[in-house]
Amino acid sequence: MTNGRKNSLKQSSAWILFVSLLLITSNLRANYNSDYYFYNSLTAFQDTSKVPKSDTIPQRKDSLITKTDTFSIRMSKDSLDAPVNYAASDSMVMEVKTKKIILYSKASVKQKDMELTADSIELDQPSNMVIAVFRRDSTGKMIGRPKMVQADTKMESDLIRYNFKTQRGLTKSTTTAQGEMFVHGETIKKINETDYYALRGQMTTCNLDTPHFAFRTKKMKLVNKKLAVSGPIHPEFEGVPVPIYLPFGFFPISQGRHSGLLPPQFAASEQFGIGLEGLGYYKVxxxxxxxxxxxxxxxYGGYNVYLSPTYRKRYRYNGxxxxxxxxxxxxSNTAKQEYTTSQTFNINWSHSVDSRARPGTSFSANVNAGSTKYNQYVANNPTLNFQNQLSSSISYQKNWDNKFNLTLSANHSQNNVSTLINMSLPTAAFTVNTFYPFQPKEMIGSPKWYQKLGIGLNxxxxxxISVYERDFNVSKILDTMQWGAQHNIPIQLSLPPLGPIQIAPGISYSEKWYSRKIVKAFNPGKNKVDTLTAQNxxxxxxxxxxxxGMNTALFGKFDRFGKNSKFEAIRHVVRxxxxxxxxPDLAAKDWYDFVVDSTGRTIRASHYEGSIYGPFSEGVxxxxxxxxxxxxEAKIRSKKDTANGGIKKIRLIDGFGFNSSYNLVADSFKLAPFSLYARSTLFEKINITAGAVLDPYQVDSSGYRMDKYMWSGGGGFKPGRITSGSVSISTTFQSKPKDEKKAKEQEDAEKDLGLPPLTLEEQQAQLEYARRNPSEFADFxxxxxxxxxxxxxxxxxFRPDYKGWETVSNASINVNGDFNLTPRWKMGASSYYDFKSSSIQSLTLSLSREMHCWQMSINVTPVGLYRTFNITINPKSGLLRDLKINRTRFFYGQ
Known part of the structure; x- marks a missing residue:
């Protein structure tokens, strides 16, 4: 085939040929239109509208008439089973005698799910063959390299010969994509819709023309989207062969889930010995x-077993x-014994139901329970090693027309330090939503005040059950079991507002049921407080x-700023x-005085302390x-954001204030402590939350309160003593993406995946893996x-021994971040510092190297319960993720 242009006319006889060709193809559309259908020349112009009709049932006036029309169309044996659409940007040449069509420049041919593009394409109707080639310009640059797309298979070659009817073809210097795998072949032969043979091929997950690594073989067979099998094969890096030959190669390239072995990872530790981690099997x-x-x-003889089943039913449930x-x-770290042995277990279960499965009914489960020392023996996971609290929850909810709600649940919590296990099962909650007994079904006009009287029920x-792990048996469980119930009936009334003031009166009745009543007293012999009786x-x-109650809102505004000021106005809202x-004091009978020390000092206590729902407070x-x-809030002038006239509203302080009360009928301590709070987001970056309790009364030398205000007795004004407080500050700073378009495409791609939301257990598993291997998730x-x-x-x-008061405080700081050392090197660190112990509890350092289709990650944890070192070099492709070089060492510190 040549690349000459046949429409270069030099002789007048060519005009006659052109007119003849125009008459022959008068029923065809121009070659520039891509909607042309190519049929056999013997049947392309056959008029099928004039076909004899025959009625199989004679017509009757008094009966239904049924007609059967039969068509007789004679099709040529060499006709295709589907039309062919073709187009070209330069020209098209049709050879009537040989029944060939040649397309020049940006040619394309489409049939069914196959699309072929190239610089030049030749269609031979008698043989049903298509030949596609490229050309080179004056500088030698390749133009219009043939590309073929069929279904999900893409192929790019120097030469493509393809048969429409048999679906067979031959290509030269071909590259095709099979999922994440790229296959290069000197010659590839397609024998049917799914099977290919390749001569002198290479397989890789690197998408460059000259890949960084590949597996080379002389011959290979590919089954589309399923597998690739080769003869003797060897790897090469940067074009340099590695003298490691395998007798054959097997590459599963099937899409979706499929069963198979899970390869292990080598690890070494002075405490555990040499190990293989992650060896297993996945079964669908x-x-x-x-x-x-x-x-x-x-x-050294230790082993771990992990069994993880998952289940799902679309639009119903998953877990x-x-x-x-x-x-x-x-x-062992001691000389008494050579080894320390322990057998521990852990159970995790997560289940959620689609809300559309059974409207009004839901069931969910999130269980995390096991031995208290389980987390301590998990290697290479500093976050889990310091997780000392485990909790579980299983709940069932039923709603009746948004009027009644029933919740049944079972809860569990345990402390891995104290080994105390608390279980609440069963737990039930029944709620009657507020209803208005005096409100008519059909409201006419404005409602009366009494029609807004609402009643509810909770x-x-x-x-x-509360028991220590060492005492976990039936007798201890029965001995510590206690139950309780709580009922609350709120009655509220919404009165019409008096101008800007809202008034809301209400009545609340509560009742609690207990299964145990206790009495405490001082034991002079032991010099401590003992529980004398515990009556069930x-x-x-x-x-x-x-x-x-009454509430309102006051607004203040200041807008007298200069024209050049960044502030437009500041608004203060006071509520x-x-x-x-x-x-009334209905709980007086439940409180009593008992001695706490040898001096005869007494304190008040309730018979129902330590119960599930706690006692009512005493006193009127x-x-x-x-x-x-x-x-x-503030309105500022923004030069970047021109919306709303360039005015942007921001919150300077989200909220701050206090709450307290004053008891007019009490004989002492009439003023309650003040509860102070503040929250803000500074510069839309720094989140601050703070709170404190301010006690307005003085204390004696032992720390007990006296009925005397802090500001009385001289010495200046003192509003009170802060008895408790907390503050938390968090922020995140990061630079702008180097390529904002790439960041946006990545964000859109994650949204387009359409994956179901992760369960809590799956989220925790992914977070734990990311914490253990931060360098694998580096975003350059x-x-x-x-x-x-x-x-x-x-x-x-109050001290546990009732001998005075003490201040208990905790403070910690978490820091993690990363930065690019170079465009392809990134360094990161994560640390947790505890101020109470004045020590770094955990420190993890990471180093990442971007190598296009490969990545290198180094993770070091020099401080923590486990001190670990890990280096991994592996391909990015999930298909070859287990083809990695890994070195892991960890040291356990008891």
């Missing part, structure tokens, strides 16, 4: 169920479970309160609230509750980022 049982089995095996067993055998029942039975306590309430209250909430498009969080809290608490 059906479309809704699969299971993963993994094991860790160590040379996962993880059953773990550790048989730990590590070198009922809770719980059964609780059915006990009741009641409480009632009456209240009327004061005040309430009058009365509560008849007084005023008050509080003030504030927020401050973000040059640097820093995350900071600080928390501090303290409180004045």
């Amino acid at each position: 049982l059906n479309d809704n169920f699969d299971v993963t089995l993994r094991t860790n095996i160590y040379s 996962s479970m993880n059953l773990s067993f550790q048989n730990t055998r590590i070198l 009922t809770n029942f719980a059964n609780q 039975g059915f006990f009741q306590a009641r409480d009632i309160s009456f209240s009327v 004061p609230n005040i309430s009058l309430s009365y509560k 209250f008849g007084g005023i509750g008050f509080g003030i909430d504030n927020n401050i 498009n973000i040059p640097w980022s820093v995350n900071l969080s600080f928390s501090y809290n303290f409180s004045r608490q």
Whole structure:
């Protein structure tokens, strides 16, 4: 085939040929239109509209008439089974005798799901062959290299010969994509729709013309989207062969889930020995169920087994479970024994139901339970090693027309330090939403004041078990079991507003049921407080309160800023609230005095301390509750954001204020402590939350309160003592993406995946993996980022031995971030510092190297329960992810 242009006319006879060709193709559309249909010349112009018709049933006037039309169309044997659409930007040449069509420049041919593009394409109708080639310009640059797309298979070659009818073809210097795998072949032969043979081929996951690495073989067979099998094969890097030959190669390239072995990872530790981690098997049982089995095996005799089934049913439910067993055998740090052995287990279960499955009914489960020392023996996971609290929850909810709600649940929590396990099962909650008994079904006109009287009901029942892990047996469980119930009936009334003031009176009746009543007293012989009696039975306590509340909002604005000022205006909103309430002392019979030390000092206590729902407070209250909430906003002039006239609204302080009360009928301590709070987001970056409790009364030398205000007695004005407080600050700083378009495309691609939302257990698993291997998740498009969080809290608490008060405080700071050392090197760090112990509890350093289709990650944890070192070099492709070089060492510190 040549690339000459046949429409270069030099002789007048060519005009006659052109007119003849125009007459022959008068029923055809121009070659510039891509909607032309190419048929056999013998049948292309056949008129099928004049076809004899025959009625199989004669017509009758008094009966239904049925007609059967039969068509007789004679098709040529060499006709195609589907039309062919073709186009070209330069010209088209048709050879009538040979029945060939040649397309020049940006030619394209489409039939069914196949599309072929090239610089020149020749269609030979008698043989049903298509030949596509490229050409080179004056500089030798390749133009219009043939590309073929069929279904999900893409192929690019120097030469493509393809048969429409047999679906067979031959290509030269071909590159085709099979999922994440790229196959290069000197010659590739397509024998049917799914099977290919390649001569002198290479396979790689690198998408460059000259890949960084590949597997070379002389011959290979590919089954589209399923697998690739080769003869003797060897790897090469940067075009340099590696003298490692395998007798054959097998590459599974099937899409979706499929069963198979899970390769292990080599690890070494002075405490555990040499080990293989992650060895297992993945089994797909059906479309809704699969299971993963993994094991860790160590040379000192320890092993771990992890069984993880998952299940799902679209639009109904999904869930996962993880059953773990550790048989730990590590070198002991003491001379008494050579090895320390332990057997621990852990159960994780997560289940969620689609809300569309059964409207009004839901079931969810999130279980995390096991041995208290399980987290301590998990290697290479500093976050999990310091997680000392485990909790679980299983709940069922039922709603009846948004009027009644029932919740049944089972809860569990355990402390890995104290080994105390608390279980609440069953727990039930029944709620009657507020209803208005005096309100008619059809409201006419404005409602009367009494029609806004609302009544509700909240009922809770719980059964609780508290036992230490060492005492986990039936007798201890029955001995510590206690139950309780709580009922609350709120009655509220919404009165018409008096101008800007809202008034809301209400009545609340509460009742609690207890299963145990205790009495404490001082034991002079042991010089401590003992529990004298713990009486089991059915006990009741009641409480009632009456209240009327008023609230309003006050607005202040300052807008006298200069024209050149960045501020347009500042607005301050004040929301004061005040309430009058009365509560009789119905709980007086439940409180008593007991001696706490040898000096005869006494304190008040309730018979129902330590119960599930706690005791009611004692004493009569008849007084005023008050509080003030504030927020401050500002309007600033923005040069970047031109919306709304270039004015942008920001919050300077989201909220700050206080709450307290004054008891008019109490004989002492009438003024309640002040609850102070503040929250803000500075510069839309720094989140700050703070709170404190301010006690207005003085204390004696032992720390007990006296009925004397802090500001009385001279010495200047002192509003009170801060008895507890907390503050937390967190922020995130990061640079702008180097390529904002790439960042936007990545964000859109994640949204377009359409994957179902992850369960809580799946989210935790991914977060844990990311924490353990931060360098594998390096984003080189973000040059640097820093995350900071600080928390501090303290409180004045009564000593457990009742011998005075003490201040308990905790403070910690978390820092993690990363930055690009070079465009392809990134360094990161994560650390947790505890101020109470004045030590770094955990420190992890990471280093990442971007190598296009490969990546290198180095993770080091020099401080923590486990000190680890890990270096991994592996392809980015998920298909070859297990083809990696890994070196892991960790050291356990007891």
